[in-house]
Amino acid sequence: MSDKVLLDYGSGGRASQRLVSELFLKHFDNPELDRLNDAACLNLQGPVAMSTDSFTVDPIFFPGGDIGQLAVHGTVNDVAMLGAEPQYLTCGYIIEEGLPMADLERVVASMGQAARHAGVYIVTGDTKVVPRGTVDKIFINTTGVGRIVADPMPSGERAAPGDAVLLSGTMGDHGLTILGTREGLSFEAKVQSDCASLNHLLLKLVRELPDVHVLRDPTRGGLATTLNEIAISSKAGMEIEETAIPVRPEVAGGCSVLGLDPLYLANEGKFICIVPEKDAEKALEIMRADALGHDACRIGSVTAENPGKVSLVTPLGGKRLLNMLEGEQLPRIC
Amino acid sequence: MSDKVLLDYGSGGRASQRLVSELFLKHFDNPELDRLNDAACLNLQGPVAMSTDSFTVDPIFFPGGDIGQLAVHGTVNDVAMLGAEPQYLTCGYIIEEGLPMADLERVVASMGQAARHAGVYIVTGDTKVVPRGTVDKIFINTTGVGRIVADPMPSGERAAPGDAVLLSGTMGDHGLTILGTREGLSFEAKVQSDCASLNHLLLKLVRELPDVHVLRDPTRGGLATTLNEIAISSKAGMEIEETAIPVRPEVAGGCSVLGLDPLYLANEGKFICIVPEKDAEKALEIMRADALGHDACRIGSVTAENPGKVSLVTPLGGKRLLNMLEGEQLPRIC
Numbered sequence: 128m129s130d131k132v133l134l135d136y137g138s139g140g141r142a143s144q145r146l147v148s149e150l151f152l153k154h155f156d157n158p159e160l161d162r163l164n165d166a167a168c169l170n171l172q173g174p175v176a177m178s179t180d181s182f183t184v185d186p187i188f189f190p191g192g193d194i195g196q197l198a199v200h201g202t203v204n205d206v207a208m209l210g211a212e213p214q215y216l217t218c219g220y221i222i223e224e225g226l227p228m229a230d231l232e233r234v235v236a237s238m239g240q241a242a243r244h245a246g247v248y249i250v251t252g253d254t255k256v257v258p259r260g261t262v263d264k265i266f267i268n269t270t271g272v273g274r275i276v277a278d279p280m281p282s283g284e285r286a287a288p289g290d291a292v293l294l295s296g297t298m299g300d301h302g303l304t305i306l307g308t309r310e311g312l313s314f315e316a317k318v319q320s321d322c323a324s325l326n327h328l329l330l331k332l333v334r335e336l337p338d339v340h341v342l343r344d345p346t347r348g349g350l351a352t353t354l355n356e357i358a359i360s361s362k363a364g365m366e367i368e369e370t371a372i373p374v375r376p377e378v379a380g381g382c383s384v385l386g387l388d389p390l391y392l393a394n395e396g397k398f399i400c401i402v403p404e405k406d407a408e409k410a411l412e413i414m415r416a417d418a419l420g421h422d423a424c425r426i427g428s429v430t431a432e433n434p435g436k437v438s439l440v441t442p443l444g445g446k447r448l449l450n451m452l453e454g455e456q457l458p459r460i461c
Numbered sequence: 462m463s464d465k466v467l468l469d470y471g472s473g474g475r476a477s478q479r480l481v482s483e484l485f486l487k488h489f490d491n492p493e494l495d496r497l498n499d500a501a502c503l504n505l506q507g508p509v510a511m512s513t514d515s516f517t518v519d520p521i522f523f524p525g526g527d528i529g530q531l532a533v534h535g536t537v538n539d540v541a542m543l544g545a546e547p548q549y550l551t552c553g554y555i556i557e558e559g560l561p562m563a564d565l566e567r568v569v570a571s572m573g574q575a576a577r578h579a580g581v582y583i584v585t586g587d588t589k590v591v592p593r594g595t596v597d598k599i600f601i602n603t604t605g606v607g608r609i610v611a612d613p614m615p616s617g618e619r620a621a622p623g624d625a626v627l628l629s630g631t632m633g634d635h636g637l638t639i640l641g642t643r644e645g646l647s648f649e650a651k652v653q654s655d656c657a658s659l660n661h662l663l664l665k666l667v668r669e670l671p672d673v674h675v676l677r678d679p680t681r682g683g684l685a686t687t688l689n690e691i692a693i694s695s696k697a698g699m700e701i702e703e704t705a706i707p708v709r710p711e712v713a714g715g716c717s718v719l720g721l722d723p724l725y726l727a728n729e730g731k732f733i734c735i736v737p738e739k740d741a742e743k744a745l746e747i748m749r750a751d752a753l754g755h756d757a758c759r760i761g762s763v764t765a766e767n768p769g770k771v772s773l774v775t776p777l778g779g780k781r782l783l784n785m786l787e788g789e790q791l792p793r794i795c
Binding site for chain 1: 473476497503512539553554587589592594614727785
């Protein structure tokens with residue numbers, strides 16, 4: 128194969144086949160993909176969660192991750208947020224003609240490794256190569272399916288007054304890393320993306336606590352936007368303690384220099400968990416026992432007052448409304 | 462909403478929500494999508510087919526179709542080729558900042574209509590807006606799932622010596638249309654894309670004929686490439702009568718002027734059907750009774766000789782090898 132990605136590799140002909148067999152099959156190896164039919168045949172039973180996400184992150188390599196593993200983590204997490212066990216992923220690559228083959232291989236290898244780590248099979252895919260200038264380097268779509276384990280299923284509309292609002296870890300790491308890398312900023316301390324597949328931890332949680340009300344990952348739009356979405360869907364209010372929200376000092380520092388608010392920055396390895404008050408301690412215990420939930424903490428409660436609104440209790444005891452993100456803070460964050 | 466697509470619409474915040482509710486929900490309306498969770502919850506039983514495809518066609522509007530309906534047809538067809546009933550689609554939009562909102566609405570409306578016509582629900586989606594110049598107008602990924610009806614399942618490796626090779630209609634219409642439109646060529650007669658969802662016809666076929674060996678749509682790479690793929694997977698040969706392959710005179714004319722071979726051009730509403738000799742007549746009858754299979758015909762047979770190779774019997778009775786497409790004939794055809 129050439130050391131650059133050629134248009135030929137997306138033709139559907141022999142050159143495409145070589146790309147698939149020498150690159151994708153090598154890194155994604157599993158029995159279903161190996162059949163190379165136009166569609167994969169899966170065995171699924173009962174209620175199934177399905178989610179899709181396109182990844183356009185710029186740059187494609189960043190501290191703590193790359194677009195390949197991000198494409199696995201993002202979709203695995205979206206499926207898992209329904210209390211489901213992600214089983215199968217599809218992947219669609221759109222590649223710019225001329226991309227160094229070494230970059231593509233690095234992305235594909237990283238994606239294969241992330242899939243093995245999450246315990247999902249990449250069962251079918253599609254590769255398009257488009258002329259120079261019609262896409263920026265590489266965009267990846269992943270779609271995931273998996274059986275729903277939790278019953279009842281956690282869902283954005285199930286937050287109930289009195290529930291505890293828990294957060295699995297620090298906010299803003301991914302968003303600040305992408306912005307910093309893109310703009311060539313050097314932070315004094317090392318800031319890196321938190322991107323990770325949360326499915327193993329989430330499954331443990333819904334298996335041990337059968338009544339988790341809401342699971343949601345604060346990605347684009349950040350914690351503030353996601354909490355508002357839940358408040359609106361659940362027709363309930365929320366009261367969040369500002370000082371309880373964990374933010375790494377180096378992230379807080381970077382944000383304050385750049386005028387960014389970490390509550391609006393994307394996270395790619397964190398989740399919000401809303402449970403009945405009686406289950407809060409147990410949920411925190413399960414989360415903290417896992418490396419991906421080590422900094423888990425309670426950040427507030429669901430209230431009957433102010434349905435659809437999120438109030439932030441400030442360090443001095445005042446209260447202010449925490450609004451949803453209005454427009455775009457940072458494009459191409461994921 | 463603005464008359465142009467803004468970066469804000471892909472932010473994950475309030476502007477994104479407006480785009481989703483005022484555009485996507487309006488045209489894709491169905492109970493599962495309306496829940497707006499990060500993932501959809503589906504009820505699937507038993508063996509399920511899953512397929513993904515990214516669409517980058519240029520231009521996004523062309524005679525006979527547009528990128529929105531093509532994104533439905535393409536994935537519906539790939540799922541149906543396993544003898545499955547496509548039920549649910551996801552869609553991932555990547556949109557260039559500044560795209561006229563009217564163009565986006567036209568694409569989304571067309572996609573919604575194609576989905577209703579095919580009888581599939583678009584159950585979950587994702588929208589990214591990327592800065593001007595980082596994608597050309599609009600790319601769409603669709604991923605589809607549906608229960609497999611045929612047992613045994615048609616598959617690329619099941620062509621057996623003695624089987625009849627059938628084709629549902631004319632070759633080259635889509636590929637020549639895209640090339641002609643892109644290059645601003647005017648053909649004397651109207652050439653238009655054949656893009657269509659074949660699932661209703663394919664389901665009728667596998668329900669009435671329980672032993673269809675292979676179903677495959679000759680998209681990128683065209684008929685020649687797809688026949689070669691089947692020959693290789695099935696470890697069988699094929700003998701195809703060149704004069705039996707239907708090509709519209711206006712497509713043949715356009716190809717001869719441009720130096721293109723219709724056997725290597727993409728089709729988006731046609732399929733190859735390989736059945737035991739005894740079922741050939743019945744299969745043709747079912748195909749011809751449907752508007753999408755009106756021109757169905759037998760083009761050849763599977764042979765024990767020359768495994769992995771496709772021979773073309775020329776009008777003068779000679780034989781030549783029909784090779785797979787090597788590189789790229791036309792980029793961004795789908």
